[in-house]
Amino acid sequence: xxxxxxxxxxxxxxxxxxxxxxxxxxxxxxxxxxxxxxxxxxxxxxxxxxxxxxxxxxxxxxxxxxxxxxxxxxxxxxxxxxxxxxxxxxxxxxxxxxxxxxxxxxxxxxxxxxxxxxxxxxxxxxxxxxxxxxxxxxxxxxxxxxxxxxxxxxxxxxxxxxxxxxxxxxxxxxxxxxxxxxxxxxxxxxxxxxxxxxxxxxxxxxxxxxxxxxxxxxxxxxxxxxxxxxxxxxxxxxxxxxxxxxxxxxxxxxxxxxxxxxxxxxxxxxxxxxxxxxxxxxxxxxxxxxxxxxxxxxxxxxxxxxxxxxxxxxxxxxxxxxxxxxxxxxxxxxxxxxxxxxxxxxxxxxxxxxxxxxxxxx
Numbered sequence: 001x002x003x004x005x006x007x008x009x010x011x012x013x014x015x016x017x018x019x020x021x022x023x024x025x026x027x028x029x030x031x032x033x034x035x036x037x038x039x040x041x042x043x044x045x046x047x048x049x050x051x052x053x054x055x056x057x058x059x060x061x062x063x064x065x066x067x068x069x070x071x072x073x074x075x076x077x078x079x080x081x082x083x084x085x086x087x088x089x090x091x092x093x094x095x096x097x098x099x100x101x102x103x104x105x106x107x108x109x110x111x112x113x114x115x116x117x118x119x120x121x122x123x124x125x126x127x128x129x130x131x132x133x134x135x136x137x138x139x140x141x142x143x144x145x146x147x148x149x150x151x152x153x154x155x156x157x158x159x160x161x162x163x164x165x166x167x168x169x170x171x172x173x174x175x176x177x178x179x180x181x182x183x184x185x186x187x188x189x190x191x192x193x194x195x196x197x198x199x200x201x202x203x204x205x206x207x208x209x210x211x212x213x214x215x216x217x218x219x220x221x222x223x224x225x226x227x228x229x230x231x232x233x234x235x236x237x238x239x240x241x242x243x244x245x246x247x248x249x250x251x252x253x254x255x256x257x258x259x260x261x262x263x264x265x266x267x268x269x270x271x272x273x274x275x276x277x278x279x280x281x282x283x284x285x286x287x288x289x290x291x292x293x294x295x296x297x298x299x300x301x302x303x304x305x306x307x308x309x310x311x312x313x314x315x316x317x318x319x320x321x322x323x324x325x326x327x328x329x330x331x332x333x334x335x336x337x338x339x340x341x342x343x344x345x346x347x348x349x350x351x352x353x354x355x356x357x358x359x360x361x362x
Contacts, residue, residue, distance in 0.1 A: 046080050051088040051100035053109060055210035060234025061227070062086065064162035064256060064287050065104040071279045076272070089208055095261050096155055103259045104161060108191030108250075113154050115329045116336035118192045119343055120147050120158070121255050125196065125322025128252040131166050131288055133351060139281070141346040146339045157265035161258030161280035163287045165228010168248040169299055171241035172223035173216055176308050179317070188212050188224040192325050193249040199321030200314070209235055216240035227254050228291050229299035244302035246311025249318055256287070 050069060054062040069082035082102075088094050091103020092110040107121040120138065122128050129137070137143040138160055151158040170189075176182060183201040194204035205221055213236030215221045224237050225248055232238045258280045265273065308314070330340035 044079055048080060048082050048101045049085055049099070050082050050102045050104055051085040051091040051094040052104045053089050053091065053209050054086060054105075055235075056084060056086040057234050060231050061104075061162065061164055061209075061256060062234075064283055067286065068104065068161055068258065068279055068283045071282060072276060075275050075279060087208060087210055089206075092154060092156060092259060095259060101261055101264055104256065106164070106190065106254050106256055107158070108193075108254065111191060114150055114335075115192070115332060116150060116339050118329065119143075119339050120160075120257060121191055122250050122252055123322070123326055124192050124249050125251060125319045125326075127322050127326045128250065129347060129351070130252050131163050131255065133347075134252070134255055135160060135284060136350065137343060137346040141350065142342045143339075143346075146335070146342055150335050150339070151259065152262060155262045156259040157262050158257050158259040159277060159280050160255055160284050162256030162283050163228075163291065164226070164231040164254040164256060165291045165295065166253045166288065167228055167295070168225050168250045168253050169228060169232045169238070170223060170225040170245040170248040171232065171237055172243040172245055172308070173219070173241050174222070175243055175306070176222075176310065179310055179313055185222040186220065188215065188221050188226070189249055190226065190254065191250065192322075192329065193225065195325045196249050196318060196321045199324070200317040213237050213240040225249055229295040230291055233298045238299060242306060244307045245314065246307045247315040247318060249322070251318075255284075 050065060052062060052065050054060065054065070056062050065084065069080075069084075072080050073082070085094070085100055088100070088103075090109055090112070091100065091105045092113055094100040095103055107117040110117050120143070122134065128134075138147065144159070147158055176185075179200065184203060185201075186203045186205045187197055188205050188207045189197055194206075197204050202222075205215070207215055207221075209226060212221075212224045212226055216224060216237065217240045223245060224241060226232060226235055226237055229238075231254075258276075260276070265276075268276070326340075330336055
């Protein structure tokens with residue numbers, strides 16, 4: 001079975017699991033667009049505009065947004081319909097401006113609002129935690145209440161609603177032999193990773209997800225990290241950048257979130273709030289299962305000749321700089337200190353990790 005066939009089969013299975021009626025992911029996508037664009041023909045139907053940074057591709061993070069919308073539509077018996085607004089890099093700003101009702105994306109895109117939002121997308125280097133541990137911290141470890149507090153300052157109710165892959169892939173267009181050779185090279189990375197790469201000489205470039213592959217192909221950037229295997233494949237990054245760096249910056253991947261305008265959320269009754277929450281939680285688990293099923297097929301281990309020989313040295317640099325970057329964010333204000341303290345406590349008590357050094361930054 002080739003990759004296209006694998007994606008077709010597993011995509012159709014995922015669609016069926018969430019109430020899809022089409023036989024393939026591409027056909028299902030067309031049907032969803034028709035439904036989203038159709039006028040409301042029954043009373044009580046609520047049209048919601050959903051902004052996302054992803055191109056509206058057949059597979060990848062955009063599918064997670066569509067599955068989430070489809071699940072909500074099914075659970076509500078059609079009372080909620082969605083119009084998709086792809087390619088919007090800052091969904092939080094779009095919601096604040098009234099251009100969208102909801103965003104689906106990563107909090108890495110919203111660090112201009114508050115850098116401590118990075119805790120809810122995934123921290124760089126060894127400061128991060130595995131996706132399921134992140135889910136546990138947010139859902140039962142106190143993280144959600146802190147997220148509500150910080151997101152509430154910007155008029156949004158946010159929650160986990162997907163994942164871009166448990167292992168981020170840092171991919172490059174060519175082989176680099178030494179750390180010195182990185183100086184001045186441009187890369188596309190997300191979130192606090194931009195501060196990390198500056199720490200060892202790389203220049204981060206902010207690009208829309210849809211533009212990363214072309215920037216690689218045109219030689220505008222050396223490397224990119226935009227998520228795991230399925231995301232990298234869907235965005236065309238793995239084809240444009242066939243060299244593996246051998247390590248990554250957001251090493252535990254990138255969580256995706258769902259953010260609704262707070263006034264809209266507060267206007268929902270408790271049953272609908274529970275419905276949106278359950279739909280988002282289900283998409284997180286489906287996204288992680290999908291990544292597990294497809295990761296090794298889409299991103300096999302690169303041969304030595306296509307892996308940077310400086311991987312171990314680079315990994316040490318990532319860890320060192322990540323520690324400093326996260327420490328700076330953790331001490332930036334009171335809410336950042338509270339978020340960090342909760343996060344560190346969860347790691348120590350629930351995961352049994354030695355995080356004494358991290359406690360010193362709270």
